Amino acid sequence: MAELLRFRADEPADHPGITVDAFLDQPDADAVRIEPGDDARALIPHLARLRLVEVNFPIFGDGRGYSSARILREAGYGGELRAVGDVLVDQIAALRRCGFDGFDPDQPLDPADTEIAFARWSAVYQPAADGRAPIWAARHGETA
Amino acid sequence: MYRYDDYDQAMVDTRVAEFRDQARRRLEGRLSEDQFKPLRLMNGLYLQLHAYMLRVAIPYGTLDARQMRALADIADNYDRGYGHFTTRQNIQYNWIKLEEAANLLADLAKVEMHAIQTSGNCIRNISSDHFAGAAADEVADPRPYAELLRQWSSFHPEFSALPRKFKIAVIASERDRAAMRLHDIGIRIVRRGDALGAQFWVGGGMGRTPMVAPCIREFVPIDQLVTYSEACLRVYNRHGRRDNKFKARIKILVHELGAAEYTRQVEEEFAHLLTLGIEPPAAELARIAAMFDEPLEPAESAAPDRSDPDFALWMDRNTHPHKLPGYISAVISLKPVGGIPGDATADQMRLMADLAERYGNGELRVTHTQNIVLPHVRQAELHGLWSALEPAGLGAANIDTVEDIIACPGLDYCSLANARSIPVAQRIAERFAANGRTAVLGELKLKISGCINACGHHHAGHIGILGVDRKGTENYQLLLGGSEAEDVSLGKITGPGFDETGIVDAVETATKVYLKERDEGERFLDTYRRIGMEPFKAALYG
Ligand code: HEM
Ligand code: SF4
Numbered sequence: 001m002a003e004l005l006r007f008r009a010d011e012p013a014d015h016p017g018i019t020v021d022a023f024l025d026q027p028d029a030d031a032v033r034i035e036p037g038d039d040a041r042a043l044i045p046h047l048a049r050l051r052l053v054e055v056n057f058p059i060f061g062d063g064r065g066y067s068s069a070r071i072l073r074e075a076g077y078g079g080e081l082r083a084v085g086d087v088l089v090d091q092i093a094a095l096r097r098c099g100f101d102g103f104d105p106d107q108p109l110d111p112a113d114t115e116i117a118f119a120r121w122s123a124v125y126q127p128a129a130d131g132r133a134p135i136w137a138a139r140h141g142e143t144a
Numbered sequence: 145m146y147r148y149d150d151y152d153q154a155m156v157d158t159r160v161a162e163f164r165d166q167a168r169r170r171l172e173g174r175l176s177e178d179q180f181k182p183l184r185l186m187n188g189l190y191l192q193l194h195a196y197m198l199r200v201a202i203p204y205g206t207l208d209a210r211q212m213r214a215l216a217d218i219a220d221n222y223d224r225g226y227g228h229f230t231t232r233q234n235i236q237y238n239w240i241k242l243e244e245a246a247n248l249l250a251d252l253a254k255v256e257m258h259a260i261q262t263s264g265n266c267i268r269n270i271s272s273d274h275f276a277g278a279a280a281d282e283v284a285d286p287r288p289y290a291e292l293l294r295q296w297s298s299f300h301p302e303f304s305a306l307p308r309k310f311k312i313a314v315i316a317s318e319r320d321r322a323a324m325r326l327h328d329i330g331i332r333i334v335r336r337g338d339a340l341g342a343q344f345w346v347g348g349g350m351g352r353t354p355m356v357a358p359c360i361r362e363f364v365p366i367d368q369l370v371t372y373s374e375a376c377l378r379v380y381n382r383h384g385r386r387d388n389k390f391k392a393r394i395k396i397l398v399h400e401l402g403a404a405e406y407t408r409q410v411e412e413e414f415a416h417l418l419t420l421g422i423e424p425p426a427a428e429l430a431r432i433a434a435m436f437d438e439p440l441e442p443a444e445s446a447a448p449d450r451s452d453p454d455f456a457l458w459m460d461r462n463t464h465p466h467k468l469p470g471y472i473s474a475v476i477s478l479k480p481v482g483g484i485p486g487d488a489t490a491d492q493m494r495l496m497a498d499l500a501e502r503y504g505n506g507e508l509r510v511t512h513t514q515n516i517v518l519p520h521v522r523q524a525e526l527h528g529l530w531s532a533l534e535p536a537g538l539g540a541a542n543i544d545t546v547e548d549i550i551a552c553p554g555l556d557y558c559s560l561a562n563a564r565s566i567p568v569a570q571r572i573a574e575r576f577a578a579n580g581r582t583a584v585l586g587e588l589k590l591k592i593s594g595c596i597n598a599c600g601h602h603h604a605g606h607i608g609i610l611g612v613d614r615k616g617t618e619n620y621q622l623l624l625g626g627s628e629a630e631d632v633s634l635g636k637i638t639g640p641g642f643d644e645t646g647i648v649d650a651v652e653t654a655t656k657v658y659l660k661e662r663d664e665g666e667r668f669l670d671t672y673r674r675i676g677m678e679p680f681k682a683a684l685y686g
Contacts, residue, residue: 060305061182061265061305062386063302063303063305063306063307064381064386066301066302066304066305066381067302067378067381067382068382070302074416074420088179090166090179091305093301094299094301094302095301097301098301098302113169116165120158120161120162121155121158121299122154122158123151123154123155124299125155125298125299125300126295126300126370126422127420127421127422128301128302134424135151135152135155135295136295136424136425136428138151139149139151139431140425140428140431
């Protein structure tokens with residue numbers, strides 16, 4: 001497994017996520033792994049006990065996980081959101097914008113490329129789940 | 145016209161740097177072709193039969209003289225001295241080298257242009273009415289709304305890997321000059337009392353399963369336009385099919401769920417998104433709209449001298465009424481008989497740029513019918529404009545006639561093609577130019593695609609032609625009765641296909657049926673709708 005890349009101060013969970021069905025059955029579980037076809041909203045009643053949500057990208061072109069992540073952040077989830085699977089360096093900036101703060105790709109990310117990717121976009125056109133103020137807010141002196 | 149501020153400029157510059165880096169990693173072998181493909185596609189770069197093809201975005205089809213000159217320079221410096229204007233109001237270059245693509249994008253960025261999201265599974269360049277801002281029948285200029293959506297959709301993080309490509313059109317009149325209901329989302333700006341709003345039509349498209357979009361919301365308040373769009377996209381991103389590329393467009397989702405259920409899901413998502421404050425403020429829309437609202441100098445209302453019959457014909461066919469007295473919109477035909485529909489040489493592009501400055505306000509438009517519009521021409525000088533077009537091969541007086549054919553690149557360039565489109569278009573135009581029937585046929589929209597993907601809008605032609613592969617030889621099916629205008633409909637196949645000569649004859653046969661059967665004032669399409677397919681079949685297959 002490649003090294004876990006994280007943007008959080010807390011300790012990572014020491015166990016991987018279980019399936020959504022298993023999680024809903026186990027009242028003490030605190031880590032879950034969602035697949036592209038899972039409804040992220042099923043987790044909303046249980047956000048308080050969750051500390052890790054892994055969102056799996058079986059292939060990088062399946063973008064459902066981007067919506068899953070935003071939906072959880074919009075619902076107030078504050079634990080770790082980790083992108084796992086076929087996660088490539090060219091996606092990580094967009095993933096970060098959708099609320100991911102952990103990355104554990106199948107193939108290791110090149111550290112230099114990773115740094116460039118996160119630093120690249122100095123501004124954004126639209127609000128998302130990362131709290132960045134969009135360009136329109138800067139233009140009109142508002143905060144998002 | 146919209147002008148970039150420092151923010152917009154920084155975004156396109158950043159994109160060039162990002163692409164340069166990706167291309168370098170590909171050339172160094174650090175990215176596989178599989179990994180590079182979605183990245184280059186997000187920048188409009190396709191691998192085709194002979195070379196890379198690059199598609200440049202012309203947002204809502206509007207550009208100025210300086211930008212047109214830059215496109216000409218690109219044609220000279222990176223291609224073979226020409227470019228191809230497309231049905232999506234963009235321009236494509238067919239002979240691009242990967243090593244040079246980043247430099248090309250950098251040249252574009254210098255004139256506030258880019259190739260961002262012109263291909264790939266993302267929200268594509270937004271199209272609009274080519275007479276926007278000039279047409280007498282619009283309730284507002286639709287382009288500020290298209291620009292607002294352009295910015296919202298550019299690098300939208302959540303929608304960077306949609307099930308399939310996503311095309312949006314924005315218009316603002318009852319007349320539809322942008323095939324609005326054949327887009328994934330068609331938006332019509334409408335007025336209710338004093339308030340502007342957006343009518344949403346979702347789930348249209350062409351391709352192998354053509355569908356006409358149903359209306360899912362009659363009136364979205366204009367200050368919720370972006371939020372509603374986001375709701376439409378989120379439902380699609382989450383639930384659009386990903387198991388089969390041919391069923392992945394939003395039209396299939398809307399069709400399978402039913403428009404009512406899709407709408408219910410969108411409304412639910414919309415109610416939620418409204419609580420998040422993602423809509424740009426009214427001040428942003430006002431900032432954008434002000435840039436489209438540059439006043440034109442007053443022009444005297446002088447009707448041009450029509451004593452030259454060639455000029456009078458061109459004026460009748462190639463102009464459109466303007467909302468201001470003294471002005472008129474002129475359409476420059478890129479359909480000379482025997483030419484390649486939509487192609488322009490670098491010199492022609494430069495000339496059109498010069499003429500836009502000399503006879504108008506420097507603005508140009510690309511139409512989805514692959515022609516160029518000068519939207520604001522001083523009427524009194526129309527004759528001068530026409531006189532300059534003629535010697536450059538740009539004077540064809542044939543807009544909306546059988547010679548004004550839409551054709552996709554087909555087998556001459558496209559790796560997906562079954563058959564050639566361009567030569568068929570050339571033969572048909574030559575046939576009617578020679579038999580002199582173009583004029584009597586009046587409005588007749590003929591559209592040709594080289595395969596089922598329908599890039600040439602064949603479903604929406606009054607007469608459509610579809611190239612198919614029949615046991616290894618090129619074969620052409622004939623369709624009748626399509627329209628992409630406000631009277632939208634999908635054409636129906638007449639019967640067995642034809643070979644290249646046969647299809648040209650078949651088109652002529654169909655027009656003869658029309659000439660024989662038509663009532664006073666009827667267009668080809670009207671006659672077809674009245675008398676149905678049978679008389680055409682009888683004539684075609686006897
Ligand atoms: C030469 C390279 C091209 C390739 C590989 C290509 C590929 C495709 C494919 C695969 C589709 C079907 C998409 C679907 O049904 O989901 C399609 C549709 C379309 N393409 Fe192209 N195309 C090319 C060039 C063009 C050009 C030159 C134009 C404009 C003249 C164009 C305009 C369109 C349009 C309008 C559609 C129909 C949109 C719809 O399905 O709603 N394409 N193209
Ligand atoms: S319709 Fe087919 S042949 Fe024509 S450009 Fe599109 S994909 Fe190529």
